[in-house]
Amino acid sequence: MTSSEHEHISVMLDESVEMLVTNESGQYVDGTFGRGGHTRLVLSKLRDGKLLGFDKDPVAIEFGRKLEAEDSRFEIVQDSFANMLDHIPAVFGTEKIDGIMMDLGVSSPQLDDAERGFSFMNDGPLDMRMNPDQGMSAAEWIAVAAEKEIADVMYQYGEERFSRRIAKAICEKRLEAPITTTAQLSKIVAEANPAWEKGKNPATRAFQGIRIYINNELGDLEKGLEVAADSLKVGGRLVVISFHSLEDRIVKRFMKKMSKGPDLPRHLPIQNAHLDIKFKTVGKATKPSKDEVTSNVRSRSAVLRVLERTRD
The missing domain is CATH 1.10.150.170 (Putative methyltransferase TM0872, insert domain)
Structure with missing residues (x-):
């Protein structure tokens, strides 16, 4: 079986896209295209908006090129989301972004394809590069x-x-x-x-x-979160799905820092107004439903977190 034949089930698909798309004429980024599950649902919610996708994986890029040919509102770039600022101006100009999605970790097709070398369950070349x-x-x-x-x-x-x-x-x-x-x-x-x-x-x-x-996954994540937050317009949202504690810890701390400011000693006479806070978290961290975990066991460790820009 080739890598293109492996199925990928997008985790918390409806919940994440509902949080992401707040403007049907908006401009959006899918930082982890994969097989396009989140991308296609986002496009179905847009009237005349536009969506830019990123992925490192050449097989994912093949799927993205096909979607490009089907839908003129979509473009795909082979690069890490950490480098999105290198590509956003060519697609969106100087305008800020309405929403950015990051579905972290390794996709099911990558794990299931022995030739990619990610899995200890299937023998293959020891590669592991996205x-x-x-x-x-x-x-x-x-x-x-x-x-x-x-x-x-x-x-x-x-x-x-x-x-x-x-x-x-x-x-x-x-x-x-x-x-x-x-x-x-x-x-x-x-x-x-x-x-x-x-x-x-x-x-x-x-x-x-x-x-x-x-794959420098945590380094890319730290850089990508900073770049994504800077790219959002007022009301724009950053939606992140993480799959293990190291990722989620980085996401949680970043969103806390952006929405509450740095941790300071309690006795300092500093009010929130002095901290220049421009973001808020939206809702609480969300886990997959029991039904989703039953139908897709790989979703069991997923955590969904959302950050929204409140002012420039």
């Missing part, structure tokens, strides 16, 4: 990275408590033979992990950490 034409693959990085660096990556980005033990095993095994497939790495991690979590593959955290590092 854009296979850019940067260093996971196999290339594992071949040269220092043991401490490998341990730090798995600990910081995968929250793997046995990262040092696993990194030592990886470095020992790579001396015997190059680690070039997901099955090789998964086996090494499983054998080095002394305490498997019930109901979770022992390679889960290690693979997550390496994938996040290889």
Whole structure:
């Protein structure tokens, strides 16, 4: 099965688009096009608005090009949403944006396609790059990275408590033979992990950490959130769906900072009016319904958060 044949189910589709689209003649950005689930629903809500999509993945871009041909209100760019300011002026001019969507993490087609190297469940080349034409693959990085660096990556980005033990095993095994497939790495991690979590593959955290590092996912997220907030017009919204605690922590802290200002000592005589706050959060963090989790188990960890610009 080719990657284009894998199905992707957009998480919290209706809830996120309802929060995003407040102006049917507005200008919108989908920072993570994927297979276009959110994009298509946004377009169905627009009368004469416009939508710009971003994705790193070349297969996602193929789907985006087809949608471009179907709907003149849509354009797709192969790049990270962190670089959206490089492309927004060419599409929207100097005008601010009505809404920006970010559906974070790895899509189902990427996980399910063994050739992409994201999954420890299916054997394939150890790649993990969202854009296979850019940067260093996971196999290339594992071949040269220092043991401490490998341990730090798995600990910081995968929250793997046995990262040092696993990194030592990886470095020992790579001396015997190059680690070039997901099955090789998964086996090494499983054998080095002394305490498997019930109901979770022992390679889960290690693979997550390496994938996040290889794609600079958290760095892109931090930059992307800042750029997105700066790009919004008054009343414009930033809608973010995150899938693990590291992502959600960054999103939560960013939206809190933008809507409440920096954390200051209580005794300081500073009122909200002095903090120049220009944003507010909309509603509370939202989780998928029980029905959605039942029909799509990969949605179970998702969290939806919304930030709105209230003034220039």
